[in-house]
Amino acid sequence: xxxxxxxxxxxxxxxxxxxxxxxxxxxxxxxxxxxxxxxxxxxxxxxxxxxxxxxxxxxxxxxxxxxxxxxxxxxxxxxxxxxxxxxxxxxxxxxxxxxxxxxxxxxxxxxxxxxxxxxxxxxxxxxxxxxxxxxxxxxxxxxxxxxxxxxxxxxxxxxxxxxxxxxxxxxxxxxxxxxxxxxxxxxxxxxxxxxxxxxxxxxxxxxxxxxxxxxxxxxxxxxxxxxxxxxxxxxxxxxxxxxxxxxxxxxxxxxxxx
Amino acid sequence: xxxxxxxxxxxxxxxxxxxxxxxxxxxxxxxxxxxxxxxxxxxxxxxxxxxxxxxxxxxxxxxxxxxxxxxxxxxxxxxxxxxxxxxxxxxxxxxxxxxxxxxxxxxxxxxxxxxxxxxxxxxxxxxxxxxxxxxxxxxxxxxxxxxxxxxxxxxxxxxxxxxxxxxxxxxxxxxxxxxxxxxxxxxxxxxxxxxxxxxxxxxxxxxxxxxxxxxxxxxxxxxxxxxxxxxxxxxxxxxxxxxxxxxxxxxxxxxxxxxxxxxxxxxxxxxxxxxxxxxxxxxxxxxxxxxxxx
Numbered sequence: 001x002x003x004x005x006x007x008x009x010x011x012x013x014x015x016x017x018x019x020x021x022x023x024x025x026x027x028x029x030x031x032x033x034x035x036x037x038x039x040x041x042x043x044x045x046x047x048x049x050x051x052x053x054x055x056x057x058x059x060x061x062x063x064x065x066x067x068x069x070x071x072x073x074x075x076x077x078x079x080x081x082x083x084x085x086x087x088x089x090x091x092x093x094x095x096x097x098x099x100x101x102x103x104x105x106x107x108x109x110x111x112x113x114x115x116x117x118x119x120x121x122x123x124x125x126x127x128x129x130x131x132x133x134x135x136x137x138x139x140x141x142x143x144x145x146x147x148x149x150x151x152x153x154x155x156x157x158x159x160x161x162x163x164x165x166x167x168x169x170x171x172x173x174x175x176x177x178x179x180x181x182x183x184x185x186x187x188x189x190x191x192x193x194x195x196x197x198x199x200x201x202x203x204x205x206x207x208x209x210x211x212x213x214x215x216x217x218x219x220x221x222x223x224x225x226x227x228x229x230x231x232x233x234x235x236x237x238x239x240x241x242x243x244x245x246x247x248x249x250x251x252x253x254x255x256x257x258x
Numbered sequence: 259x260x261x262x263x264x265x266x267x268x269x270x271x272x273x274x275x276x277x278x279x280x281x282x283x284x285x286x287x288x289x290x291x292x293x294x295x296x297x298x299x300x301x302x303x304x305x306x307x308x309x310x311x312x313x314x315x316x317x318x319x320x321x322x323x324x325x326x327x328x329x330x331x332x333x334x335x336x337x338x339x340x341x342x343x344x345x346x347x348x349x350x351x352x353x354x355x356x357x358x359x360x361x362x363x364x365x366x367x368x369x370x371x372x373x374x375x376x377x378x379x380x381x382x383x384x385x386x387x388x389x390x391x392x393x394x395x396x397x398x399x400x401x402x403x404x405x406x407x408x409x410x411x412x413x414x415x416x417x418x419x420x421x422x423x424x425x426x427x428x429x430x431x432x433x434x435x436x437x438x439x440x441x442x443x444x445x446x447x448x449x450x451x452x453x454x455x456x457x458x459x460x461x462x463x464x465x466x467x468x469x470x471x472x473x474x475x476x477x478x479x480x481x482x483x484x485x486x487x488x489x490x491x492x493x494x495x496x497x498x499x500x501x502x503x504x505x506x507x508x509x510x511x512x513x514x515x516x517x518x519x520x521x522x523x524x525x526x527x528x529x530x531x532x533x534x535x536x537x538x539x540x541x542x543x544x545x546x547x548x549x550x551x552x
Contacts, residue, residue, distance in 0.1 A: 027288055027315060027336075027340045027341075028340050028341045052287075052315070053287040053288055053290060053315055054287075054290065054440070055441065055443065066341045067288055067289065067290070067340055067341055067503075069287045069288035069289065069290045069315065069340070070289075070290060070496060070502070070503075071290055071291075071439075071440045071496055071498035071499065071502075071551070072502065072551065074440065074441070074498075080440070080441035080442075082441070082442040082443055082444060083287075083313075083314070083368060083443055083444040083447070084368070084444070084447065087364065087365050087368050087369075090365070091365070091383070091384060113336075114361070114391075119391070119395055122352070122353055123353075124344075124349070124353075125344075125348070125349045125352035125353050126338075126344065127336045127337055127338035127344060127345070128334040128335050128336045128337055128338075128361070128362075128363070129334075129335065129336075129361070129362070129363035129364075129390070129392060130314060130315060130335050130336040130363060130364050131314070131363065131364040131365070132363070133363055133364075133365065133386055133387055133389075133390055133392070134365075134386070136386040136389050137384075137386055159391050160389075160390050160391045161363070161390055161391070161392070162390070163386070163389035163390060166389060171388065171389055174384075174385040174386055174388045174389050174411070175386070175389065176384065176386070
């Protein structure tokens with residue numbers, strides 16, 4: 001069945017969610033929001049999820065809205081979490097999974113939201129760290145981006161705002177015991193993970209219509225490739241039906257990524 | 259018997275006394291519940307050298323005040339325009355160093371305010387910031403200390419104390435008892451930390467109406483210094499429970515800002531009148547009605 005790349009990403013991200021998760025997303029998060037809703041409607045009926053900004057818990061709005069901070073996410077929600085709850089959950093490990101994006105992501109899963117270039121003389125000043133420090137304290141972190149190119153996937157981030165896997169035990173010891181750190185990276189081309197001895201990014205699967213060589217050429221560092229890389233499973237007809245009829249009724253994900 | 263004193267006043271009166279260099283905080287998250295009528299009045303005041311303390315997710319109001327030339331320092335957690343992209347005036351000012359940046363993040367801004375509001379000398383956090391570059395670029399905020407109970411490393415952050423807080427509500431009474439129809443985000447945290455709290459509301463209601471459902475009051479008037487009646491006070495952003503953001507108008511702002519022509523926006527929509535009369539008159543007929551949330 002024909003599907004858009006954003007729909008494919010949403011389905012792949014829904015497979016990262018477990019039935020006992022309490023998940024969180026930040027602003028402008030249509031793909032992860034769709035993933036959460038889909039997981040709850042399929043394999044994870046006991047999933048809880050929270051949208052930052054609006055504080056909506058278990059939102060069931062009829063269409064995907066472009067802002068997670070939008071008040072309208074509270075339609076059909078079960079609770080409005082004030083920011084204090086959210087920050088408490090972030091520090092204490094109560095959130096089990098979070099979806100995060102970034103301006104740059106490096107080979108050890110570090111995330112940059114602050115600047116491109118030198119901090120003192122930035123070529124691009126980004127929005128800032130927001131809550132990305134919590135990539136260290138969510139139990140699992142799924143990174144996702146709507147672009148996949150060598151400017152985004154860099155060997156080393158220009159500013160470290162969201163910790164991945166530090167190659168220094170003296171830094172790693174600051175990670176709370178309950179946190180696994182980044183577990184996967186979902187892009188329009190492929191899915192990566194960190195299942196390597198030194199926690200370097202590994203190519204887990206390549207989306208239909210793309211090749212390992214293409215993904216490698218669009219990545220600014222060498223991806224670990226072990227053996228034959230499988231294709232990312234395509235959404236089932238039932239998953240697509242649920243997305244289009246019950247979650248993304250206005251077709252946002254069919255238009256989101258060119 | 260003496261009368262209880264009303265805090266109701268005009269936009270202009272509410273902002274009286276805000277001078278150059280004041281530390282200003284405005285509530286809201288992204289385009290949700292930002293006190294834009296109060297911010298526009300602050301732009302019209304043409305003060306200089308403001309130190310802005312935005313909420314952890316802010317954009318439009320910071321970008322606008324920077325374009326107006328009112329800002330010298332911004333405390334940064336997230337300054338951007340969410341689904342529209344980076345904040346153009348903030349980006350230019352940061353890259354050209356015409357403003358100073360106090361590099362922070364969500365928990366540091368939140369807990370800095372908590373420290374002031376709760377009367378704490380500082381707040382201690384687990385050492386996760388040591389895994390980032392924040393302590394190295396802002397060592398005066400992220401201080402490494404030793405946990406006196408376990409001997410482990412911890413991070414101490416200082417109190418954050420705005421001089422003035424600006425907050426918008428769906429409704430309030432003349433004494434400042436206020437109701438956010440979207441529920442509490444952090445308006446109470448902001449108010450407790452700020453020396454002067456100025457609120458605006460879509461509707462001024464009687465205290466009897468507030469007293470009928472006191473559990474729905476999200477900010478008590480005891481923390482409020484001035485009350486302004488400001489219909490469409492969040493426009494072009496969302497006022498929870500009442501109207502949605504105006505994407506067309508936000509795009510107009512964004513396009514002008516990207517082209518470094520924010521002054522044209524300000525001349526048309528902000529400086530064009532006392533209060534918001536020019537803005538509201540310039541919005542095409544039917545647009546405001548179409549934004550209403552039932």
